[in-house]
Amino acid sequence: MNEKYIARSRQVAYRVLGEETIVMSATDSRLFNLSEVATVIWQAADGRTSLSEIVNRRVCAEFDVLPQVAYPDALAFAEELARHGILHISDRPIPVVETSAPIGAAVNP
């Protein structure tokens, strides 16, 4: 299995609220709602950590699921977000400059 690396696009605004995340594409203003599991993957999408590592260390550790079950779902999720241009997927680590930080975290009360 080829390793996959995922990184959040810079062209998004996002915020984690509770255990879920709301993401807005800055290119077309589309909104995406990420579930609790999807939020874990999204937050770990730093471009340096492989998807399999994210699944093993984060998803399987925090949720009662086996890697062989979780990985295909995680990959499908990543590919879906990539189709919308809000996540990058690569066979190699993605330079950190392409990832983004949560919007407004520093200025919100």
Added chain:
Amino acid sequence: MGAALLPSACVQSARDPLGVTVEIGGIPILLQSSDANFRGILEKRYAGFVNQAAVPACQFKVYLELPLQPSDEDARVRRQGFVWHIDRGDFHAEWDTRTRRGWLRQSANPYAIDTVLRIAHSLVLAEEGGFLIHAASAARRGCAFLFAGVSGAGKTTISRLAPPDATLLTDEVSYVRRTGAGYRAYGTPFAGELARVGANVSAPLKTAFLLEQGCVNRVEKVEELAAARALLRHILFFAHDPGLVKRVFDSALRFVSQVRVSRLIFKPEASVWNLIG
């Protein structure tokens, strides 16, 4: 609050004889035209919002051309450096954010300028944490209330049912500015189905209601995430500019953390206003 962002020194002083200053949300925009008839059209269209004594925060020179094709399409808004370009079939406009000056080429009708004003205000508001939103709004007993919903959810209905002690700010596009302690809703001349211009008054925003028609009148609490999602669907995004979208996104999330957002399920009867105000 927005005054610091609006370098009044860059724009012409008040009482321009060739201009009509339209002040919406406390932000005066000077519309200059050498055509007296067109200025008359503007004064009539924005009656109640014309303030010739105000020092303009922004200005547009309007150049009239032969009638162009009316257009139902959305305006295309893009930024090149500090200049915003706004295009639609019936007009072209440019606006420089450094000087707060711009120009507009259009035929002698108020529709194009109405669109440009909405876009200019949304850009100015984005800088200071406010926004325009598809929502009716009204002031009652010293507070303002927002009524957001998709088309058919009841914005016009709730506006039509408003009691005499409520002042309609708009039945179509609400104007929200951030203040020190919270948010304030302003009346706008941007009318919807009621075809009634809002009152030029403002009030501190108390509650944003998400409208849903039903068989009973009921108010339900909305969690912050759901509130943010709903609000973002109704906020006017004229430009798919990454910086702008991120600012408005941040503004919406800050708003739902400070203003109560509730779902208003209502039957189309005046009694629904017993739950408001």
